[in-house]
Amino acid sequence: MTELHRLDIRxxxxxxxxxxxxxxxxxxxxxxxxxxxxxxxxxxxxxxHESALANARSADALRAQGNAGVLTGIPIAHKDIFxxxxxxxSAGSKMLDxxxxxxxxxxxxxxxxxxxxxxxxTNMDEFAMGSSNESSxxxxxxxxxxxxxxxxxxxxxxxxAVAADLAPFATATDTGGSIRQPAAFCGLxxxxxxxxxxxRFGMIAYASSLxxxxxxxxxxxxxxxxxxxxxxHDAKDSTSVDHxxxxxxxxxxxxxxxxxxxxxxxxxLPHQYIKDGLDADVKARVLDALKVLEDLGATLVExxxxxxxxxxxxxxxxxxxxxxxxxxxYDGVRFGHRCENPKDLMDLYTRSxxxxxxxxVQRRILIxxxxxxxxxxxxxxxxxxxxxxLIQNDFLKAFEQCDVIAGPTxxxxxxxxxxxxxxxxxxxxxxxxxxxxxxxxxxxSAPVGFDxxxxxxxxxxxxxxxxxxxxxxxxxxxxxxxxxxxxxRTDWHKQRAPIASxxxxxx
Amino acid sequence: xxxxxxxxxxxxxxxxxxxxxxxxxxxxxxxxxxxxxxxxLNNILSLMDHLQTVxxxxxxxxxxxxxxxxxxxxxxxxxxxxxxxxQSVAPATQDxxxxxxxxxx
Numbered sequence: 001m002t003e004l005h006r007l008d009i010r011x012x013x014x015x016x017x018x019x020x021x022x023x024x025x026x027x028x029x030x031x032x033x034x035x036x037x038x039x040x041x042x043x044x045x046x047x048x049h050e051s052a053l054a055n056a057r058s059a060d061a062l063r064a065q066g067n068a069g070v071l072t073g074i075p076i077a078h079k080d081i082f083x084x085x086x087x088x089x090s091a092g093s094k095m096l097d098x099x100x101x102x103x104x105x106x107x108x109x110x111x112x113x114x115x116x117x118x119x120x121x122t123n124m125d126e127f128a129m130g131s132s133n134e135s136s137x138x139x140x141x142x143x144x145x146x147x148x149x150x151x152x153x154x155x156x157x158x159x160x161a162v163a164a165d166l167a168p169f170a171t172a173t174d175t176g177g178s179i180r181q182p183a184a185f186c187g188l189x190x191x192x193x194x195x196x197x198x199x200r201f202g203m204i205a206y207a208s209s210l211x212x213x214x215x216x217x218x219x220x221x222x223x224x225x226x227x228x229x230x231x232x233h234d235a236k237d238s239t240s241v242d243h244x245x246x247x248x249x250x251x252x253x254x255x256x257x258x259x260x261x262x263x264x265x266x267x268x269l270p271h272q273y274i275k276d277g278l279d280a281d282v283k284a285r286v287l288d289a290l291k292v293l294e295d296l297g298a299t300l301v302e303x304x305x306x307x308x309x310x311x312x313x314x315x316x317x318x319x320x321x322x323x324x325x326x327x328x329x330y331d332g333v334r335f336g337h338r339c340e341n342p343k344d345l346m347d348l349y350t351r352s353x354x355x356x357x358x359x360x361v362q363r364r365i366l367i368x369x370x371x372x373x374x375x376x377x378x379x380x381x382x383x384x385x386x387x388x389x390l391i392q393n394d395f396l397k398a399f400e401q402c403d404v405i406a407g408p409t410x411x412x413x414x415x416x417x418x419x420x421x422x423x424x425x426x427x428x429x430x431x432x433x434x435x436x437x438x439x440x441x442x443x444x445s446a447p448v449g450f451d452x453x454x455x456x457x458x459x460x461x462x463x464x465x466x467x468x469x470x471x472x473x474x475x476x477x478x479x480x481x482x483x484x485x486x487x488x489r490t491d492w493h494k495q496r497a498p499i500a501s502x503x504x505x506x507x
Numbered sequence: 508x509x510x511x512x513x514x515x516x517x518x519x520x521x522x523x524x525x526x527x528x529x530x531x532x533x534x535x536x537x538x539x540x541x542x543x544x545x546x547x548l549n550n551i552l553s554l555m556d557h558l559q560t561v562x563x564x565x566x567x568x569x570x571x572x573x574x575x576x577x578x579x580x581x582x583x584x585x586x587x588x589x590x591x592x593x594q595s596v597a598p599a600t601q602d603x604x605x606x607x608x609x610x611x612x
Contacts, residue, residue, distance in 0.1 A: 099596060102589070102592045195571070195572040195573070196572075196573065209572070235580070238578055310557060312554065313555045313557050316554065332598060333597070333598070334593075334596075343608070346533075348608055350535050353532075353533050354534050357534070362536075363544065363547060363551075366525070366528050366532060366534070366544060366548060367548060369528050369532040370524075370548075373528065380555065383559070383563065384555075385569055385570060386566040386569075387558055388569040389568065389569035392569060422547070422550070423551060424547075424550045424551060424554055427551070439572060440571070
């Protein structure tokens with residue numbers, strides 16, 4: 001039998017259903033891999049050995065009673081931004097290092113209800129503010145493809161854990177690219193759903209009008225299984241939209257034309273996405289992938305996204321503004337870090353916050369506070385919100401000409417840890433992902449080959465490259481289905497990072 | 508938009524400005540950090556200058572993707588009282604209250 005960590009979700013579900021292995025065996029297998037390999041990756045902040053084994057036993061008992069669902073007993077990792085009752089939920093911050101959540105996020109409750117077994121909580125940029133996972137209080141996460149490189153961020157821990165076969169799939173969140181860019185950097189498939197598709201209740205807030213949870217997994221099909229669990233309306237989240245969910249798993253395989261499954265699909269290609277600043281290897285891989293999609297029946301349409309240059313400045317005003325407001329709740333009074341011996345209330349607030357927040361979080365709070373302050377609000381925050389509408393209009397207009405929009409997920413493959421010290425350089429890397437969040441659209445990133453140009457200079461393995469597809473509102477099924485068809489013809493999603501091939505004795 | 512607002516986006520932040528902003532945000536910034544933040548914040552703000560070149564005449568601001576108002580529900584309790592559980596993560600409580608340093612003498 002294939003090693004357990006190599007199986008996809010469908011195979012895991014079948015193996016459990018046919019009693020080839022138990023959830024306990026599966027869970028022990030993944031915990032052992034985490035114990036053996038994660039010291040090199042730092043992809044987990046907390047590993048929940050005991051509760052994982054207990055929940056695996058319960059899953060096996062449910063199955064023995066004939067009460068198991070499709071996913072009952074399959075392990076999962078949750079990004080440490082989702083509140084987990086009785087388990088530390090840090091958001092990658094010293095501020096919440098002592099925070100044992102008293103309740104579950106809706107996403108976590110849904111995963112539990114589906115019978116998924118939590119292995120632990122994954123590393124992330126502090127409060128999801130970062131694109132490299134280097135801003136975590138718990139240290140940088142290493143990219144499984146090349147340990148000296150970043151896994152992307154902010155869901156870098158989720159991506160690294162899945163790419164190293166330490167978990168079959170993982171939850172993640174995306175405020176400006178935090179699911180798609182780490183998926184691209186780690187050779188995975190990641191879906192950022194439509195804003196309001198997945199509940200934000202119990203998901204620690206960064207920028208509330210942009211934040212959205214979604215799956216990171218190895219394939220579109222695996223993502224579909226997890227989206228099925230995560231999606232749905234939640235009355236506890238006022239921004240959750242009461243829009244019907246679909247059968248995402250069944251949806252991906254529906255095709256009437258097996259030879260040309262994408263016949264009639266119009267893929268928009270904005271010339272703004274294929275221009276200077278885009279790495280040559282990344283560009284080549286994306287164009288190769290578009291050829292495959294054309295072979296499958298799709299046609300390419302040139303489109304114009306005139307406001308794309310405004311997306312980064314608009315985002316880096318709106319997101320920090322919302323963050324400065326959201327993070328005002330951390331005051332050392334009700335939960336989280338409190339400074340020692342405060343001399344008065346103001347000292348309590350100020351020192352607790354200054355000690356608890358890291359550098360990048362403080363920087364974004366400062367920008368946001370400035371953008372919202374008297375005399376600057378109109379010029380910065382309000383202006384950015386007006387530009388935000390233009391960006392949305394731009395997409396809506398483009399979708400009159402095409403069904404989905406394609407381009408690279410990130411301008412380069414994974415860069416070295418420590419390479420981007422200048423915040424602006426880091427922000428510019430979000431150029432292709434950020435407009436999607438401003439508009440609230442769904443988008444997917446999938447692996448389409450490797451950047452081999454790096455391998456010469458620092459002996460690192462070829463690095464994965466991601467293709468991004470952006471769809472109209474509520475087109476999750478369509479995005480998953482297009483990538484699924486692509487993944488039937490190609491095997492980039494089956495390639496494994498060197499560290500994942502490190503099979504343990506007897507495992 | 509007033510003229511002073513348009514002008515303000517072109518002026519660089521000084522150490523004094525940073526201190527003022529930090530105070531508003533309840534953060535404490537040392538003099539060294541102030542210099543460092545001034546440099547990076549000014550770099551970031553110069554990135555924002557591009558927005559001023561975008562014509563937004565008659566464009567309504569977009570606060571969230573669906574422009575929807577907050578949903579309202581009937582004003583009835585939907586959750587049980589879990590004060591003890593929620594206060595179990597607080598740094599200091601007494602008799603169901605959160606403790607902070609004395610505000611009034």
